[in-house]
Amino acid sequence: MSAEFRDAMRGQFAAGEQRFADEEFAEQFGGAVAGRVKRRRFATNTAVGGGSVVAIGAIALAAMYLPRGSSTPAATPSGSAAACVTETPAPDPYPVVTVPPDASGTSFEVELPDGAGTMILTPVYDDAPVMEVSLPDGTHFTTPGDPVSLAYVFIAPESPLVVVAVLDFKGDLQVTVGGVDAVVKDGVGHEPPRIVADTTPVPVVDCGTAEPSDTVASPFECGFHMDPGYRTDSALTITGAGYKTYDEAGRLAGTTFIPNDPVVSNIDPLVPYVTVVNNEVPGAPAGMALDPADDTVDSLVGALTGVAVVKVQGGVVVAVPSDDAPDVAGGTPGALVVNQGLTALVLDKAYFTTCPGVTSTAYSTLYAVAGSQTHVRQQAKEPAIYVWQQLRGITG
Amino acid sequence: MLEQVMRERAPRLLAYAAMVTGNDAEAHDVLQDALVKCFSKRRTFEHVNAAEAYVRRAIPNVYIDRIRRRRTRDTADQRSSQPELRESDIDTQMDVQRALATLSPRVRTCMVLRFYDDLTVPQIAHTLGLAEGTIKRYLSDGAASLAAVLGMPDAWSGDEDTVPVVSSRKERR
Numbered sequence: 001m002s003a004e005f006r007d008a009m010r011g012q013f014a015a016g017e018q019r020f021a022d023e024e025f026a027e028q029f030g031g032a033v034a035g036r037v038k039r040r041r042f043a044t045n046t047a048v049g050g051g052s053v054v055a056i057g058a059i060a061l062a063a064m065y066l067p068r069g070s071s072t073p074a075a076t077p078s079g080s081a082a083a084c085v086t087e088t089p090a091p092d093p094y095p096v097v098t099v100p101p102d103a104s105g106t107s108f109e110v111e112l113p114d115g116a117g118t119m120i121l122t123p124v125y126d127d128a129p130v131m132e133v134s135l136p137d138g139t140h141f142t143t144p145g146d147p148v149s150l151a152y153v154f155i156a157p158e159s160p161l162v163v164v165a166v167l168d169f170k171g172d173l174q175v176t177v178g179g180v181d182a183v184v185k186d187g188v189g190h191e192p193p194r195i196v197a198d199t200t201p202v203p204v205v206d207c208g209t210a211e212p213s214d215t216v217a218s219p220f221e222c223g224f225h226m227d228p229g230y231r232t233d234s235a236l237t238i239t240g241a242g243y244k245t246y247d248e249a250g251r252l253a254g255t256t257f258i259p260n261d262p263v264v265s266n267i268d269p270l271v272p273y274v275t276v277v278n279n280e281v282p283g284a285p286a287g288m289a290l291d292p293a294d295d296t297v298d299s300l301v302g303a304l305t306g307v308a309v310v311k312v313q314g315g316v317v318v319a320v321p322s323d324d325a326p327d328v329a330g331g332t333p334g335a336l337v338v339n340q341g342l343t344a345l346v347l348d349k350a351y352f353t354t355c356p357g358v359t360s361t362a363y364s365t366l367y368a369v370a371g372s373q374t375h376v377r378q379q380a381k382e383p384a385i386y387v388w389q390q391l392r393g394i395t396g
Numbered sequence: 397m398l399e400q401v402m403r404e405r406a407p408r409l410l411a412y413a414a415m416v417t418g419n420d421a422e423a424h425d426v427l428q429d430a431l432v433k434c435f436s437k438r439r440t441f442e443h444v445n446a447a448e449a450y451v452r453r454a455i456p457n458v459y460i461d462r463i464r465r466r467r468t469r470d471t472a473d474q475r476s477s478q479p480e481l482r483e484s485d486i487d488t489q490m491d492v493q494r495a496l497a498t499l500s501p502r503v504r505t506c507m508v509l510r511f512y513d514d515l516t517v518p519q520i521a522h523t524l525g526l527a528e529g530t531i532k533r534y535l536s537d538g539a540a541s542l543a544a545v546l547g548m549p550d551a552w553s554g555d556e557d558t559v560p561v562v563s564s565r566k567e568r569r
Contacts, residue, residue, distance in 0.1 A: 008492045009415070009512040015493075016411025019420075025406035026399065029428055034398060036432045258457075258525030 216317075219369040219388050220308055222355030224317040226367060230389040236305070240275035240343075241368035241389045249273065249345050261349045263366075272346040272391055274368030278305045306371045307344045309391070311352060313364035319352040342370075366391040397447050398435045405448040413455050415508050418497035426462065430454040453523075456505045460524060463501045495542045502526075503541070506534040 110119045117136025124130050131143050216224045230238075243264060249271040250257045262269030311319035346366075354361055368391060373384040401409075406427070413423035413430075434451050496504050502524070509515045509523060517535070521528045 006511050006514070009508070012415060012492050012496075013408075013411050013512065016414045017407045020407040020410040020414075023407065023410070025410065025424075025427075026402035029424065030399065030402050033402065033428050033431050033435075036428075037398065037435045256522040258522070260525060 219310065219317060219386050220320060220371065222317055222320055226312045226315055226317060226388060231387050233385050233387050235280045235385050236370055236372045236387050237277045237279060238274060238368055238370055238387055238389045239277050241391050243270040243272050246271055257347055263346055263349050272309050272366050273343060274307055274309055275343040276307045276370040278372050304373055305342060307342050308369050309344060309346045310367050310369055311361050311364035312367045313361055318358045318364055319354045319361050321351055322353045398431065400444050401447045401451060404444060409448065409451055412452055415496065415512060416456055416459050416505050418504055426455055426459050430458045433458060456509060456523060459505060499538055499541055503534045503538040506531055507538040510535055
Protein backbone atom coordinates (compact mmCIF):
# COMPACT_ATOMS: atom_id res chain seq x y z
CA MET A 1 0.00 0.00 0.00
CA SER A 2 2.82 2.33 0.80
CA ALA A 3 4.27 1.85 -2.67
CA GLU A 4 0.92 2.56 -4.26
CA PHE A 5 0.56 5.72 -2.31
CA ARG A 6 4.05 6.82 -3.25
CA ASP A 7 3.26 6.13 -6.89
CA ALA A 8 0.12 8.18 -6.59
CA MET A 9 2.06 11.08 -5.06
CA ARG A 10 4.63 10.96 -7.81
CA GLY A 11 1.85 10.87 -10.33
CA GLN A 12 0.39 13.94 -8.75
CA PHE A 13 3.75 15.66 -8.90
CA ALA A 14 4.05 14.85 -12.58
CA ALA A 15 0.54 16.14 -13.20
CA GLY A 16 1.40 19.34 -11.37
CA GLU A 17 4.59 19.76 -13.34
CA GLN A 18 2.57 19.45 -16.51
CA ARG A 19 -0.05 21.83 -15.18
CA PHE A 20 2.54 24.51 -14.49
CA ALA A 21 4.69 23.80 -17.53
CA ASP A 22 3.35 26.64 -19.66
CA GLU A 23 3.41 29.16 -16.89
CA GLU A 24 5.97 31.96 -17.19
CA PHE A 25 6.81 32.14 -13.52
CA ALA A 26 10.03 34.09 -14.07
CA GLU A 27 8.24 36.69 -16.16
CA GLN A 28 5.32 37.03 -13.78
CA PHE A 29 7.09 36.92 -10.44
CA GLY A 30 10.82 37.13 -11.18
CA GLY A 31 11.03 40.89 -10.73
CA ALA A 32 9.18 40.83 -7.45
CA VAL A 33 11.29 37.97 -6.10
CA ALA A 34 14.57 39.57 -7.16
CA GLY A 35 13.49 42.86 -5.60
CA ARG A 36 12.64 41.20 -2.31
CA VAL A 37 15.98 39.39 -2.32
CA LYS A 38 17.83 42.67 -2.84
CA ARG A 39 15.89 44.50 -0.15
CA ARG A 40 16.41 41.68 2.28
CA ARG A 41 20.12 41.56 1.61
CA PHE A 42 20.27 45.28 2.09
CA ALA A 43 18.33 45.07 5.32
CA THR A 44 20.61 42.32 6.53
CA ASN A 45 23.74 44.21 5.69
CA THR A 46 22.92 47.63 7.07
CA ALA A 47 21.11 49.17 9.96
CA VAL A 48 20.09 52.19 7.90
CA GLY A 49 16.53 52.75 6.84
CA GLY A 50 13.05 52.86 8.22
CA GLY A 51 10.26 50.61 9.30
CA SER A 52 10.77 46.94 8.81
CA VAL A 53 14.22 47.42 7.36
CA VAL A 54 15.48 48.67 10.69
CA ALA A 55 13.71 45.86 12.43
CA ILE A 56 15.60 43.34 10.36
CA GLY A 57 19.07 44.78 10.35
CA ALA A 58 19.35 46.70 13.55
CA ILE A 59 19.28 43.65 15.75
CA ALA A 60 22.52 42.38 14.36
CA LEU A 61 24.27 45.64 13.71
CA ALA A 62 22.98 48.37 15.95
CA ALA A 63 25.43 47.81 18.76
CA MET A 64 28.32 48.05 16.39
CA TYR A 65 27.51 51.67 15.71
CA LEU A 66 27.78 52.61 19.34
CA PRO A 67 31.03 54.20 20.41
CA ARG A 68 33.16 52.14 22.67
CA GLY A 69 32.96 53.35 26.22
CA SER A 70 30.07 55.69 25.86
CA SER A 71 27.68 52.98 24.81
CA THR A 72 28.53 50.63 27.61
CA PRO A 73 29.20 52.75 30.65
CA ALA A 74 30.88 50.82 33.38
CA ALA A 75 28.71 49.85 36.27
CA THR A 76 29.93 50.97 39.62
CA PRO A 77 30.85 48.45 42.26
CA SER A 78 28.20 49.95 44.48
CA GLY A 79 25.59 48.55 42.18
CA SER A 80 24.08 51.84 41.10
CA ALA A 81 21.92 51.85 38.02
CA ALA A 82 23.75 51.72 34.72
CA ALA A 83 22.98 54.27 32.04
CA CYS A 84 21.67 52.63 28.94
CA VAL A 85 21.00 54.23 25.59
CA THR A 86 17.45 54.30 24.37
CA GLU A 87 16.20 53.04 21.07
CA THR A 88 16.76 56.42 19.46
CA PRO A 89 17.21 55.74 15.75
CA ALA A 90 20.74 56.16 14.52
CA PRO A 91 21.34 59.32 12.49
CA ASP A 92 21.23 58.71 8.82
CA PRO A 93 22.35 58.55 6.16
CA TYR A 94 25.86 57.35 6.71
CA PRO A 95 28.68 58.46 4.49
CA VAL A 96 28.69 56.14 1.57
CA VAL A 97 31.01 55.51 -1.28
CA THR A 98 30.24 53.01 -3.97
CA VAL A 99 32.63 50.15 -4.50
CA PRO A 100 32.29 48.94 -8.08
CA PRO A 101 31.61 45.22 -8.41
CA ASP A 102 35.07 44.60 -9.83
CA ALA A 103 36.79 46.85 -7.31
CA SER A 104 37.85 44.21 -4.82
CA GLY A 105 41.24 45.40 -3.64
CA THR A 106 40.49 49.08 -4.22
CA SER A 107 41.71 51.28 -1.37
CA PHE A 108 39.59 53.95 0.29
CA GLU A 109 40.70 56.80 2.49
CA VAL A 110 38.78 57.27 5.70
CA GLU A 111 39.25 60.54 7.53
CA LEU A 112 39.40 59.86 11.27
CA PRO A 113 37.66 62.17 13.72
CA ASP A 114 39.44 64.91 15.62
CA GLY A 115 42.19 65.30 13.05
CA ALA A 116 43.63 61.89 13.89
CA GLY A 117 44.73 61.35 10.33
CA THR A 118 43.63 59.12 7.50
CA MET A 119 43.00 55.41 7.61
CA ILE A 120 43.17 53.29 4.47
CA LEU A 121 40.59 50.53 4.07
CA THR A 122 40.84 47.96 1.32
CA PRO A 123 37.91 45.52 1.15
CA VAL A 124 38.69 42.23 -0.53
CA TYR A 125 35.62 40.16 -1.19
CA ASP A 126 36.54 37.67 -3.89
CA ASP A 127 36.05 34.74 -1.59
CA ALA A 128 35.89 35.11 2.19
CA PRO A 129 35.49 38.82 2.87
CA VAL A 130 38.41 40.55 4.54
CA MET A 131 39.36 44.17 5.09
CA GLU A 132 42.96 45.30 4.88
CA VAL A 133 43.51 48.22 7.26
CA SER A 134 46.30 50.79 7.37
CA LEU A 135 46.32 53.23 10.28
CA PRO A 136 47.89 56.69 10.26
CA ASP A 137 50.82 55.44 12.35
CA GLY A 138 51.70 52.91 9.68
CA THR A 139 50.16 49.91 11.40
CA HIS A 140 48.78 47.36 8.96
CA PHE A 141 46.48 44.47 9.70
CA THR A 142 43.70 42.43 8.16
CA THR A 143 40.32 41.89 9.74
CA PRO A 144 37.75 39.32 8.64
CA GLY A 145 34.30 40.34 7.54
CA ASP A 146 31.12 38.63 8.47
CA PRO A 147 30.22 36.38 5.55
CA VAL A 148 26.53 37.10 5.87
CA SER A 149 26.34 40.82 6.51
CA LEU A 150 29.72 41.75 4.98
CA ALA A 151 30.26 43.92 8.03
CA TYR A 152 33.76 44.52 9.33
CA VAL A 153 34.21 45.51 12.95
CA PHE A 154 37.52 46.07 14.64
CA ILE A 155 39.21 48.10 17.31
CA ALA A 156 42.21 49.97 16.04
CA PRO A 157 45.28 48.91 18.02
CA GLU A 158 46.39 51.37 20.67
CA SER A 159 43.23 53.33 20.03
CA PRO A 160 39.86 53.55 21.72
CA LEU A 161 38.11 53.73 18.36
CA VAL A 162 35.74 51.09 17.22
CA VAL A 163 35.60 51.01 13.44
CA VAL A 164 32.59 49.64 11.65
CA ALA A 165 32.57 49.19 7.91
CA VAL A 166 29.63 47.69 6.09
CA LEU A 167 29.74 46.70 2.45
CA ASP A 168 26.17 46.29 1.32
CA PHE A 169 24.86 44.29 -1.61
CA LYS A 170 24.95 47.32 -3.86
CA GLY A 171 28.65 47.74 -3.26
CA ASP A 172 28.31 50.77 -1.03
CA LEU A 173 30.94 51.02 1.68
CA GLN A 174 29.73 52.73 4.84
CA VAL A 175 32.12 53.53 7.64
CA THR A 176 31.59 54.64 11.21
CA VAL A 177 34.53 55.39 13.46
CA GLY A 178 34.04 55.67 17.20
CA GLY A 179 30.36 56.17 16.73
CA VAL A 180 30.90 59.13 14.42
CA ASP A 181 30.30 58.95 10.73
CA ALA A 182 33.57 59.03 8.89
CA VAL A 183 34.26 60.73 5.61
CA VAL A 184 35.12 58.17 3.01
CA LYS A 185 36.98 59.08 -0.14
CA ASP A 186 36.90 56.73 -3.04
CA GLY A 187 39.89 55.37 -4.87
CA VAL A 188 40.27 58.35 -7.18
CA GLY A 189 40.11 60.98 -4.48
CA HIS A 190 36.53 62.00 -4.99
CA GLU A 191 34.92 63.07 -1.75
CA PRO A 192 31.23 62.31 -1.41
CA PRO A 193 28.98 64.86 0.30
CA ARG A 194 29.90 65.04 3.93
CA ILE A 195 27.15 64.07 6.28
CA VAL A 196 27.15 65.70 9.67
CA ALA A 197 26.50 63.24 12.41
CA ASP A 198 23.68 63.91 14.80
CA THR A 199 25.34 65.23 17.94
CA THR A 200 22.15 65.55 19.92
CA PRO A 201 22.79 64.19 23.41
CA VAL A 202 21.49 60.69 23.59
CA PRO A 203 18.82 60.29 26.25
CA VAL A 204 19.44 57.57 28.73
CA VAL A 205 17.21 55.21 30.60
CA ASP A 206 17.83 53.02 33.58
CA CYS A 207 18.47 49.50 32.41
CA GLY A 208 19.15 48.34 35.92
CA THR A 209 22.30 46.50 36.79
CA ALA A 210 23.40 43.29 38.33
CA GLU A 211 23.76 42.92 42.04
CA PRO A 212 27.00 44.27 43.59
CA SER A 213 29.74 42.14 42.21
CA ASP A 214 32.83 42.77 44.30
CA THR A 215 32.97 39.15 45.36
CA VAL A 216 32.12 37.57 42.03
CA ALA A 217 35.20 35.93 40.56
CA SER A 218 33.75 33.97 37.67
CA PRO A 219 32.56 35.32 34.32
CA PHE A 220 29.94 32.57 34.40
CA GLU A 221 28.19 34.45 37.21
CA CYS A 222 25.96 37.49 37.39
CA GLY A 223 27.63 40.73 38.35
CA PHE A 224 31.13 39.80 37.23
CA HIS A 225 33.07 42.82 36.02
CA MET A 226 34.31 41.97 32.57
CA ASP A 227 37.36 43.61 31.09
CA PRO A 228 36.27 44.81 27.66
CA GLY A 229 37.33 43.02 24.53
CA TYR A 230 39.02 39.81 25.54
CA ARG A 231 41.21 37.98 28.02
CA THR A 232 43.53 35.19 27.07
CA ASP A 233 45.55 32.51 28.82
CA SER A 234 48.09 30.08 27.45
CA ALA A 235 46.27 27.18 29.06
CA LEU A 236 42.92 27.90 27.49
CA THR A 237 42.31 29.34 24.04
CA ILE A 238 39.10 30.59 22.50
CA THR A 239 39.68 29.63 18.90
CA GLY A 240 36.37 30.89 17.58
CA ALA A 241 33.69 33.28 18.80
CA GLY A 242 31.09 34.56 16.41
CA TYR A 243 27.97 33.31 14.81
CA LYS A 244 26.86 30.75 12.26
CA THR A 245 23.76 30.20 10.25
CA TYR A 246 21.44 27.45 11.45
CA ASP A 247 22.52 25.35 8.48
CA GLU A 248 26.17 25.76 9.41
CA ALA A 249 25.45 24.99 13.05
CA GLY A 250 23.50 21.92 12.03
CA ARG A 251 26.34 20.64 9.88
CA LEU A 252 28.73 21.21 12.76
CA ALA A 253 26.54 19.25 15.14
CA GLY A 254 25.62 16.58 12.63
CA THR A 255 21.95 17.33 12.92
CA THR A 256 19.31 19.80 11.83
CA PHE A 257 18.38 22.82 13.87
CA ILE A 258 15.11 24.62 13.35
CA PRO A 259 15.14 28.30 14.27
CA ASN A 260 13.02 28.80 17.34
CA ASP A 261 13.07 32.27 18.87
CA PRO A 262 16.68 32.80 17.80
CA VAL A 263 19.02 35.09 19.70
CA VAL A 264 20.09 37.35 16.87
CA SER A 265 17.27 37.81 14.38
CA ASN A 266 13.98 36.21 13.52
CA ILE A 267 14.43 36.99 9.86
CA ASP A 268 17.90 35.68 9.14
CA PRO A 269 18.55 33.77 12.33
CA LEU A 270 22.13 33.24 13.39
CA VAL A 271 23.55 31.01 16.08
CA PRO A 272 26.12 32.50 18.45
CA TYR A 273 28.92 30.04 19.01
CA VAL A 274 32.19 29.71 20.86
CA THR A 275 34.93 27.13 20.47
CA VAL A 276 37.57 26.64 23.14
CA VAL A 277 40.62 24.40 23.34
CA ASN A 278 42.20 23.32 26.61
CA ASN A 279 45.90 23.38 25.72
CA GLU A 280 47.10 21.74 28.89
CA VAL A 281 44.62 18.91 29.17
CA PRO A 282 43.17 18.20 25.72
CA GLY A 283 40.08 16.08 25.91
CA ALA A 284 39.41 16.97 29.51
CA PRO A 285 35.83 16.53 30.68
CA ALA A 286 33.82 19.56 29.75
CA GLY A 287 30.41 20.99 30.16
CA MET A 288 28.20 23.40 28.34
CA ALA A 289 27.38 26.44 30.45
CA LEU A 290 29.30 24.88 33.31
CA ASP A 291 31.52 26.92 35.56
CA PRO A 292 34.45 24.57 36.25
CA ALA A 293 34.75 26.06 39.72
CA ASP A 294 31.18 25.17 40.56
CA ASP A 295 30.91 23.29 43.83
CA THR A 296 28.82 20.59 42.23
CA VAL A 297 31.88 19.16 40.49
CA ASP A 298 33.92 18.62 43.64
CA SER A 299 33.94 14.90 43.28
CA LEU A 300 35.83 14.99 40.03
CA VAL A 301 39.58 14.59 39.88
CA GLY A 302 41.44 16.01 36.94
CA ALA A 303 40.82 19.00 34.72
CA LEU A 304 37.42 20.33 33.85
CA THR A 305 36.60 22.77 31.10
CA GLY A 306 33.46 24.86 30.82
CA VAL A 307 32.23 27.09 28.04
CA ALA A 308 29.27 29.43 27.74
CA VAL A 309 27.97 32.64 26.26
CA VAL A 310 26.89 35.46 28.56
CA LYS A 311 25.47 38.94 28.11
CA VAL A 312 27.54 41.91 29.23
CA GLN A 313 26.18 45.41 29.68
CA GLY A 314 28.10 48.29 31.11
CA GLY A 315 31.05 45.99 31.68
CA VAL A 316 29.02 43.70 33.93
CA VAL A 317 27.60 40.25 33.28
CA VAL A 318 23.82 40.77 33.15
CA ALA A 319 22.56 37.43 31.80
CA VAL A 320 23.92 33.92 32.14
CA PRO A 321 22.91 30.50 30.81
CA SER A 322 19.76 29.06 32.31
CA ASP A 323 20.23 26.29 34.81
CA ASP A 324 18.22 23.94 32.63
CA ALA A 325 20.14 24.63 29.43
CA PRO A 326 20.55 21.12 28.02
CA ASP A 327 24.00 19.87 27.22
CA VAL A 328 23.24 17.58 24.34
CA ALA A 329 23.51 18.33 20.68
CA GLY A 330 20.19 19.01 19.08
CA GLY A 331 18.63 20.22 22.27
CA THR A 332 17.13 23.58 22.79
CA PRO A 333 18.14 26.14 23.88
CA GLY A 334 21.77 25.09 23.88
CA ALA A 335 23.93 22.46 22.30
CA LEU A 336 27.33 21.04 22.95
CA VAL A 337 29.56 19.69 20.25
CA VAL A 338 33.05 18.33 20.57
CA ASN A 339 34.81 18.98 17.31
CA GLN A 340 38.48 19.88 17.45
CA GLY A 341 37.77 21.62 20.69
CA LEU A 342 34.67 22.31 22.65
CA THR A 343 31.97 24.24 20.86
CA ALA A 344 28.87 25.74 22.40
CA LEU A 345 25.97 26.81 20.24
CA VAL A 346 23.29 29.17 21.49
CA LEU A 347 20.18 28.19 19.61
CA ASP A 348 17.48 29.99 21.48
CA LYS A 349 16.83 33.11 23.54
CA ALA A 350 15.70 30.84 26.35
CA TYR A 351 19.37 29.95 26.77
CA PHE A 352 19.76 33.08 28.87
CA THR A 353 18.48 33.97 32.30
CA THR A 354 18.54 37.66 33.14
CA CYS A 355 20.39 38.43 36.35
CA PRO A 356 18.51 39.77 39.39
CA GLY A 357 18.16 43.54 39.33
CA VAL A 358 18.58 43.85 35.59
CA THR A 359 15.52 45.28 33.91
CA SER A 360 16.75 45.28 30.33
CA THR A 361 19.52 43.63 28.35
CA ALA A 362 18.55 45.25 25.10
CA TYR A 363 21.93 46.89 24.68
CA SER A 364 24.10 44.14 25.99
CA THR A 365 26.92 42.49 24.10
CA LEU A 366 27.48 38.77 23.84
CA TYR A 367 30.69 37.40 25.30
CA ALA A 368 32.15 33.95 24.96
CA VAL A 369 33.47 32.74 28.30
CA ALA A 370 35.46 29.64 29.10
CA GLY A 371 37.04 28.27 32.20
CA SER A 372 39.28 25.45 33.30
CA GLN A 373 40.11 24.13 36.70
CA THR A 374 42.24 21.23 37.84
CA HIS A 375 40.99 19.19 40.74
CA VAL A 376 44.04 17.65 42.37
CA ARG A 377 41.92 15.46 44.55
CA GLN A 378 38.49 15.61 46.03
CA GLN A 379 37.78 19.02 47.56
CA ALA A 380 41.23 20.30 46.49
CA LYS A 381 41.40 22.53 43.44
CA GLU A 382 43.92 24.72 41.73
CA PRO A 383 42.76 28.25 40.96
CA ALA A 384 40.38 28.40 38.05
CA ILE A 385 41.49 29.92 34.76
CA TYR A 386 39.00 32.06 32.91
CA VAL A 387 39.17 33.56 29.44
CA TRP A 388 36.63 35.52 27.47
CA GLN A 389 36.14 37.20 24.17
CA GLN A 390 33.47 39.48 22.80
CA LEU A 391 31.34 38.15 19.98
CA ARG A 392 31.70 41.03 17.63
CA GLY A 393 28.67 42.47 15.97
CA ILE A 394 26.02 40.69 17.98
CA THR A 395 23.83 42.43 20.47
CA GLY A 396 22.06 40.68 23.25
CA MET B 397 21.31 31.33 -10.45
CA LEU B 398 18.04 32.76 -9.08
CA GLU B 399 16.95 33.65 -12.59
CA GLN B 400 17.91 30.21 -13.86
CA VAL B 401 15.99 28.45 -11.12
CA MET B 402 12.89 30.51 -11.83
CA ARG B 403 13.10 29.94 -15.57
CA GLU B 404 14.02 26.28 -15.61
CA ARG B 405 12.70 24.76 -12.42
CA ALA B 406 9.58 26.72 -11.56
CA PRO B 407 7.13 24.04 -12.84
CA ARG B 408 8.75 21.35 -10.71
CA LEU B 409 8.93 23.57 -7.66
CA LEU B 410 5.37 24.76 -8.13
CA ALA B 411 4.18 21.17 -8.46
CA TYR B 412 5.89 20.30 -5.20
CA ALA B 413 4.56 23.42 -3.47
CA ALA B 414 1.07 22.59 -4.71
CA MET B 415 1.29 19.17 -3.11
CA VAL B 416 2.43 20.68 0.17
CA THR B 417 -0.13 23.47 0.20
CA GLY B 418 -2.97 21.72 -1.57
CA ASN B 419 -3.65 24.96 -3.38
CA ASP B 420 -2.17 26.23 -6.65
CA ALA B 421 -2.50 29.89 -5.73
CA GLU B 422 -0.79 29.41 -2.40
CA ALA B 423 1.88 27.35 -4.11
CA HIS B 424 2.91 30.46 -6.05
CA ASP B 425 3.17 32.52 -2.86
CA VAL B 426 5.07 29.83 -1.01
CA LEU B 427 7.53 29.36 -3.86
CA GLN B 428 8.21 33.09 -3.98
CA ASP B 429 8.85 33.18 -0.24
CA ALA B 430 11.10 30.13 -0.45
CA LEU B 431 13.13 31.68 -3.27
CA VAL B 432 13.55 34.89 -1.30
CA LYS B 433 14.61 32.96 1.78
CA CYS B 434 17.12 30.82 -0.06
CA PHE B 435 18.74 33.51 -2.18
CA SER B 436 18.96 36.29 0.41
CA LYS B 437 22.04 34.94 2.14
CA ARG B 438 24.64 35.06 -0.61
CA ARG B 439 24.71 31.32 -0.89
CA THR B 440 26.45 29.94 -3.92
CA PHE B 441 25.20 26.90 -5.77
CA GLU B 442 27.41 24.99 -8.11
CA HIS B 443 24.53 23.72 -10.21
CA VAL B 444 20.90 24.54 -10.72
CA ASN B 445 20.02 21.07 -9.42
CA ALA B 446 21.53 21.96 -6.06
CA ALA B 447 19.65 25.24 -5.98
CA GLU B 448 16.40 23.52 -6.85
CA ALA B 449 16.92 20.94 -4.12
CA TYR B 450 17.66 23.69 -1.61
CA VAL B 451 14.55 25.64 -2.50
CA ARG B 452 12.45 22.49 -2.37
CA ARG B 453 13.68 21.72 1.13
CA ALA B 454 12.69 25.22 2.19
CA ILE B 455 9.13 24.96 0.90
CA PRO B 456 7.61 22.93 3.79
CA ASN B 457 9.10 25.24 6.40
CA VAL B 458 8.03 28.35 4.54
CA TYR B 459 4.52 26.97 4.30
CA ILE B 460 4.33 26.07 7.99
CA ASP B 461 5.66 29.53 8.87
CA ARG B 462 2.93 31.11 6.75
CA ILE B 463 0.31 29.03 8.50
CA ARG B 464 1.64 30.09 11.88
CA ARG B 465 1.54 33.76 10.92
CA ARG B 466 -1.91 33.36 9.44
CA ARG B 467 -3.16 31.80 12.65
CA THR B 468 -1.77 34.74 14.54
CA ARG B 469 -3.64 37.18 12.34
CA ASP B 470 -6.80 35.26 11.86
CA THR B 471 -7.99 32.29 13.82
CA ALA B 472 -10.68 31.48 11.35
CA ASP B 473 -10.93 27.89 10.29
CA GLN B 474 -8.39 27.43 7.57
CA ARG B 475 -10.04 24.41 6.18
CA SER B 476 -13.05 26.43 5.17
CA SER B 477 -11.16 27.88 2.23
CA GLN B 478 -10.05 24.55 0.93
CA PRO B 479 -11.83 22.93 -1.96
CA GLU B 480 -14.36 20.22 -1.29
CA LEU B 481 -14.12 16.87 -2.93
CA ARG B 482 -16.38 16.69 -5.95
CA GLU B 483 -18.05 13.48 -7.00
CA SER B 484 -17.34 14.18 -10.65
CA ASP B 485 -13.59 13.85 -10.09
CA ILE B 486 -12.72 10.39 -11.14
CA ASP B 487 -9.06 10.62 -11.97
CA THR B 488 -6.70 9.11 -9.44
CA GLN B 489 -4.36 12.10 -9.37
CA MET B 490 -7.22 14.48 -8.91
CA ASP B 491 -8.53 12.31 -6.12
CA VAL B 492 -5.21 12.34 -4.35
CA GLN B 493 -4.83 16.07 -4.87
CA ARG B 494 -8.24 16.88 -3.53
CA ALA B 495 -7.89 14.37 -0.75
CA LEU B 496 -4.69 16.07 0.31
CA ALA B 497 -6.42 19.42 0.12
CA THR B 498 -8.90 18.34 2.76
CA LEU B 499 -6.12 17.72 5.27
CA SER B 500 -4.89 20.32 7.72
CA PRO B 501 -1.68 22.08 6.61
CA ARG B 502 0.64 20.29 9.01
CA VAL B 503 -0.87 16.88 8.34
CA ARG B 504 -0.63 17.42 4.60
CA THR B 505 2.98 18.56 4.85
CA CYS B 506 3.85 15.48 6.88
CA MET B 507 2.17 13.23 4.35
CA VAL B 508 4.12 14.77 1.46
CA LEU B 509 7.42 14.58 3.31
CA ARG B 510 6.74 10.96 4.26
CA PHE B 511 5.33 9.56 1.05
CA TYR B 512 6.81 11.80 -1.62
CA ASP B 513 10.18 12.74 -0.14
CA ASP B 514 10.51 9.40 1.64
CA LEU B 515 11.67 11.02 4.86
CA THR B 516 11.54 9.01 8.03
CA VAL B 517 9.53 10.12 11.03
CA PRO B 518 12.64 11.44 12.84
CA GLN B 519 13.71 13.32 9.71
CA ILE B 520 10.28 14.91 9.36
CA ALA B 521 10.38 15.85 13.03
CA HIS B 522 13.74 17.56 12.51
CA THR B 523 12.62 19.29 9.35
CA LEU B 524 9.48 20.75 10.85
CA GLY B 525 10.77 21.19 14.37
CA LEU B 526 8.07 18.99 15.85
CA ALA B 527 8.16 15.99 18.17
CA GLU B 528 8.26 12.53 16.64
CA GLY B 529 5.11 11.58 18.46
CA THR B 530 3.34 14.52 16.91
CA ILE B 531 4.52 13.49 13.45
CA LYS B 532 3.25 9.95 13.98
CA ARG B 533 -0.10 11.29 15.05
CA TYR B 534 -0.27 13.56 12.01
CA LEU B 535 0.61 10.69 9.69
CA SER B 536 -1.96 8.46 11.31
CA ASP B 537 -4.61 11.17 11.06
CA GLY B 538 -3.64 11.88 7.47
CA ALA B 539 -3.82 8.26 6.45
CA ALA B 540 -7.20 7.84 8.13
CA SER B 541 -8.57 10.96 6.46
CA LEU B 542 -7.30 9.97 3.05
CA ALA B 543 -8.65 6.49 3.43
CA ALA B 544 -12.05 7.91 4.26
CA VAL B 545 -12.02 10.40 1.41
CA LEU B 546 -10.85 7.80 -1.05
CA GLY B 547 -13.36 5.27 0.15
CA MET B 548 -10.82 2.86 1.52
CA PRO B 549 -10.66 1.04 4.82
CA ASP B 550 -8.26 2.64 7.28
CA ALA B 551 -5.66 -0.08 7.30
CA TRP B 552 -2.77 2.08 8.38
CA SER B 553 -1.68 2.44 11.97
CA GLY B 554 0.78 4.83 13.51
CA ASP B 555 3.46 2.18 13.67
CA GLU B 556 3.33 1.34 10.01
CA ASP B 557 4.49 3.32 7.05
CA THR B 558 1.87 2.27 4.58
CA VAL B 559 -1.46 3.71 3.63
CA PRO B 560 -4.07 2.17 1.35
CA VAL B 561 -4.90 4.18 -1.74
CA VAL B 562 -7.07 3.03 -4.60
CA SER B 563 -8.39 5.12 -7.42
CA SER B 564 -12.07 5.89 -7.14
CA ARG B 565 -12.23 5.20 -10.87
CA LYS B 566 -11.41 1.59 -10.13
CA GLU B 567 -13.98 1.55 -7.39
CA ARG B 568 -16.71 2.70 -9.71
CA ARG B 569 -16.02 0.06 -12.28
